Each structure stands twice: as structure tokens, then as C-alpha cells.
Amino acid sequence: MTEKNQSSAVYDITRDLIPMPASIQAGQFLSSLSPATQIQFDESDANLAFIAKYLDENLISLVGVPSEKDLTTVQNIHLALNRTSTKILDEAYSLKIDETTITLTAPSPAGLFMGVQTLLQLPRPFPRNRHPIVLPQCKIYDIPRFEWRGVMLDVARHYFSVSDVKRVIDLISRYKFNHLHLHLTDDQGWRIEIKSWPKLAEIGGSTQVGGDLGGFYTQEDYTEIVSYALDRHIIIVPEIDMPGHTNAALASYPELNPDGKPPELYTGIEVGFSSLSIDKEITYQFISDVLREIAALTPGPYLHIGGDEAKSTKQADYKAFIEQIQNITASLGKQMIGWQEISQAQLIPGSIVQYWTDEADLGQIQEGVKVIMSPARRAYLDMKYHPDFDLGLNWAGYLNVQDAFEWDPVNYLESIPFQNILGLEAPLWSETLETIDEIEYMLFPRLLCYSEIGWSRNASQDFQEFGKRIGNHGPRLDTLDLNYYRSELINWDNDKRAGNASIPRRRQDLRLRF
Numbered sequence: 001m002t003e004k005n006q007s008s009a010v011y012d013i014t015r016d017l018i019p020m021p022a023s024i025q026a027g028q029f030l031s032s033l034s035p036a037t038q039i040q041f042d043e044s045d046a047n048l049a050f051i052a053k054y055l056d057e058n059l060i061s062l063v064g065v066p067s068e069k070d071l072t073t074v075q076n077i078h079l080a081l082n083r084t085s086t087k088i089l090d091e092a093y094s095l096k097i098d099e100t101t102i103t104l105t106a107p108s109p110a111g112l113f114m115g116v117q118t119l120l121q122l123p124r125p126f127p128r129n130r131h132p133i134v135l136p137q138c139k140i141y142d143i144p145r146f147e148w149r150g151v152m153l154d155v156a157r158h159y160f161s162v163s164d165v166k167r168v169i170d171l172i173s174r175y176k177f178n179h180l181h182l183h184l185t186d187d188q189g190w191r192i193e194i195k196s197w198p199k200l201a202e203i204g205g206s207t208q209v210g211g212d213l214g215g216f217y218t219q220e221d222y223t224e225i226v227s228y229a230l231d232r233h234i235i236i237v238p239e240i241d242m243p244g245h246t247n248a249a250l251a252s253y254p255e256l257n258p259d260g261k262p263p264e265l266y267t268g269i270e271v272g273f274s275s276l277s278i279d280k281e282i283t284y285q286f287i288s289d290v291l292r293e294i295a296a297l298t299p300g301p302y303l304h305i306g307g308d309e310a311k312s313t314k315q316a317d318y319k320a321f322i323e324q325i326q327n328i329t330a331s332l333g334k335q336m337i338g339w340q341e342i343s344q345a346q347l348i349p350g351s352i353v354q355y356w357t358d359e360a361d362l363g364q365i366q367e368g369v370k371v372i373m374s375p376a377r378r379a380y381l382d383m384k385y386h387p388d389f390d391l392g393l394n395w396a397g398y399l400n401v402q403d404a405f406e407w408d409p410v411n412y413l414e415s416i417p418f419q420n421i422l423g424l425e426a427p428l429w430s431e432t433l434e435t436i437d438e439i440e441y442m443l444f445p446r447l448l449c450y451s452e453i454g455w456s457r458n459a460s461q462d463f464q465e466f467g468k469r470i471g472n473h474g475p476r477l478d479t480l481d482l483n484y485y486r487s488e489l490i491n492w493d494n495d496k497r498a499g500n501a502s503i504p505r506r507r508q509d510l511r512l513r514f
């Protein structure tokens with residue numbers, strides 16, 4: 001017979017937590033949640049109010065009356081800011097679960113939000129409507145390994161709706177990502193309304209890969225995305241790709257072309273054929289207007305200016321162009337980010353280089369310049385999981401879960417000193433993707449690997465262990481109603497769940513192209 005608050009069924013909380021916290025002290029007992037558990041916080045703080053509501057919606061409102069009468073019940077969950085500790089990063093948190101109280105403390109709302117994500121992964125069974133839920137008593141202290149943990153979504157090759165983007169934000173925020181980079185423009189589509197150049201969205205946004213109707217975000221839509229992300233402590237990083245990848249803009253405004261004539265709208269998937277006119281004054285007027293409007297809508301400190309695969313721009317022109325754009329972003333009070341090719345230009349401290357391939361140039365990383373690691377062979381979520389995979393590309397190889405896991409941003413490139421590495425980002429290009437189901441299928445489970453690598457100071461170095469953890473985590477993916485790929489490298493059978501996600505339905509013509 002067990003005593004009050006004792007349970008012989010204490011489980012190992014490290015078996016399925018992702019990402020693994022920096023330090024865990026496991027207690028010996030379980031506590032139960034009840035529908036009457038109160039969330040306490042400073043109600044004058046809107047950030048905390050959002051977090052409390054989020055916790056209520058995603059946990060407390062799902063809790064049923066405790067069934068194990070011999071467990072103690074958590075009466076209160078305290079959310080508290082502890083602003084005195086200035087030394088630790090904003091996103092650190094500590095979480096304590098004892099017999100009657102859960103205490104979550106952090107120096108900032110971002111840390112509390114990260115702690116809530118950990119808390120959401122602790123209940124057994126996994127939250128479903130009105131189930132009794134128990135929690136392991138424990139003390140967790142956690143702090144991120146990298147400052148930049150990003151995902152990129154290409155909304156230019158295919159347009160995705162505001163609700164699709166919100167779904168991506170919901171999913172990545174569960175795994176402690178803190179940046180969502182939106183690739184807003186490319187040859188195949190211009191996806192953001194620019195009031196001073198309205199034809200960009202009207203004409204440039206009208207189509208997409210494959211020739212279907214495209215779409216674009218109004219400035220109100222974009223603002224809605226930004227604030228949805230901000231509530232979840234994710235910074236939106238808008239990318240306007242230039243001087244290449246600009247066919248959609250060139251088709252909208254002929255005066256931006258070197259020959260003054262508009263090209264046809266483009267719906268294929270080749271790269272490297274377009275360039276803004278580098279020596280026309282109007283080009284810089286155009287860029288200033290676009291970046292000014294986007295900067296004004298974007299609270300985050302970054303503007304991504306692309307800069308990749310500018311194969312139709314002369315090398316000397318390219319450098320001067322990037323330096324001029326860097327001046328424009330600085331004058332708007334923003335830091336410039338660009339794909340690795342921009343490292344050939346003279347960069348100023350604060351500018352950020354995003355590494356993606358050994359097939360493109362990478363200059364010396366200059367003083368004060370940081371690097372985001374997105375190596376295609378390890379971090380490109382649009383690469384197929386294996387050769388017979390229906391979706392995705394394979395120019396950088398195949399990327400199964402183990403490949404996504406077995407690398408490290410710090411030692412991937414010897415030429416970049418570790419103190420210059422800001423973190424990692426996993427890009428999802430959308431040439432072959434049309435639906436949110438397909439996005440989810442490419443994201444998961446590989447995203448779990450980037451979460452572990454990017455966040456955890458206690459990351460597993462061992463795929464045997466991490467692969468098991470992913471398998472154990474499967475039921476949690478199910479509770480997110482996620483269409484994830486049941487990789488053959490993972491044992492998903494731990495609880496013999498019914499109902500497999502299937503490969504999403506595809507349009508035949510797209511499937512045949514790759």
C-alpha cells in the first residue's frame with residue numbers, strides 16, 4: 001500500500017524530453033494536476049497573461065479529475081520573473097515541481113515560455129481531453145546552447161496561407177526555436193504587399209511553381225504573423241532576396257531590368273538567371289522603399305537580403321551592391337543578414353552570414369560578423385529523407401533523421417571560429433511542397449534533431465539514444481495532430497498506437513518533375 005504522495009510508478013523523464021534540459025534532478029514521487037489547479041502570475045504583465053493563457057489552453061483545460069487518490073494534487077502553478085539575475089540569458093528558466101506547487105522562474109517572459117514548453121512535455125499520460133494527468137516531482141534548470149535556433153520557410157516558390165504559417169510557428173515554438181525566417185520573394189513569387197510598389201504583389205505574387213494561382217500577404221497579414229510569432233517568443237526574419245532570385249519583381253516593374261523589358265512570370269525551378277539592374281538609380285530607390293516598409297512592420301532587429309546565387313550579376317558589381325544594401329539596412333536601424341555569398345563584400349560588425357553550402361563562395365569571416373549554420377547536407381529540410389521519397393529535392397544528398405542529427409554547428413566548418421557561430425537554422429524550400437501536410441512531413445521528425453542540437457547543453461551525442469527518445473516522443477507528436485514521417489530508423493512502436501500518417505496526396509504533375 002502506498003503512502004499519500006508516493007507512487008511506485010515514477011518514470012524516467014529523460015526518456016522522451018526534447019530538447020534535453022541542461023540539468024534535471026528527478027524526485028521520487030508523482031503529483032497530479034487537477035482541473036482546479038490555479039495559474040498564478042502578475043496580472044498587470046501582458047506577457048505573463050499570454051503565457052498563463054497558453055498554459056491553460058494547452059494543459060490545464062485538458063486535465064480531468066485525478067484518479068489516483070493517493071497522489072498529492074498541485075494546487076498552484078506560479079509563473080514568476082526573476083529579473084535580478086542579469087548574467088544568464090533571457091531564455092534560461094528553472095522549473096520546480098513538488099507535492100503541491102509548480103514554480104517556474106525566469107529572467108524574462110521568453111524564459112518562462114521556454115519553461116512552459118518543458119512543462120508541457122512532462123505529464124503522463126499525454127494530454128488528451130479530460131484525462132487525469134500526473135507529473136513527476138523534479139527540479140529542472142535550463143539554458144540554451146545557441147542564441148539562434150531558426151527555421152526558414154520558403155513562401156515564395158509556393159504560397160502558404162497565414163494560418164499555415166501560424167501552424168508552423170505553433171509547431172516550432174514547441175521545440176524552443178526562436179527565429180522564423182520567411183523567404184518572401186524569389187523568381188516565382190513576390191509574397192508581401194509593398195504600398196509604394198503595388199505591382200510587386202499584384203503581378204509578382206500572382207503565380208507560383210507549377211503555374212497555379214499564387215498569393216501574397218497584405219501588410220495586415222504580415223503584422224498578424226509577426227505578432228503571433230512574438231507572443232510565442234519567435235522573431236520573424238523577413239527575406240527579400242536580391243540581386244538575383246528577382247524575376248517576380250522584374251516582371252512587375254520593367255524599369256528594374258538591365259534592358260528595361262519585363263520578363264515573363266516564371267513558374268519553373270531553375271535558379272541563377274535573374275538580376276536587378278545594378279547601375280540604375282531606380283534600383284536603389286526600389287530597394288530603399290521595400291526595405292523601409294518591411295522594417296517598419298518588423299519589430300525584430302534583422303533584415304535578410306538574400307544575396308545567394310547571383311549568377312547573373314558580375315562579381316565586382318555584386319560586392320558593391322551588397323555594401324550599398326548594407327548601408328540601407330543600417331540606416332533603417334536593422335542588422336543585415338545574407339546567404340554566405342555576401343561574405344565576399346566588406347561587412348560591418350553586426351552583419352550576419354548564413355552558411356549553406358561548400359559549392360558557393362565563402363569569404364573570410366570578418367571582425368564582428370556572426371554566422372548562422374544551415375549546411376544543406378545536414379540542415380536542408382527540403383532534401384528527401386531517402387531516394388524513393390516522394391517529396392523534396394536531392395541536390396545536397398538524402399537527409400534521414402540520423403544525418404540530421406549527426407553534426408554540430410561549431411565544428412562543421414573548421415574555418416569559422418566557434419565564437420562567431422550564432423547558432424543554426426534549418427531551411428525548408430518549397431519547390432516541391434504545396435500543403436501544410438507536406439510541410440509537416442518534411443519538418444518532422446528531423447526538426448527534433450535541430451531542436452536538440454540547437455538548444456541542449458546536455459545534447460545526446462549518440463543517435464542510438466536520441467533515436468529511442470524520438471520514438472518515445474512519438475505519442476507527443478500525435479497529440480499535436482502532426483503528419484510526420486515514420487522514419488524506418490526510429491522504433492515508433494513503443495505503445496502500439498493505431499493510425500499512421502500517410503504520405504500526403506500529391507498532384508501527379510509535380511511528382512514527375514524530380
Ligand code: TNX
Binds near residue numbers: 309382
Ligand atoms: C538553393 S540555399 C537555394 C534555393 C533553393 C534551394 C533548394 C540557397 C541560398 N539557394 O534557391 O530553393 O537550394 O534546395
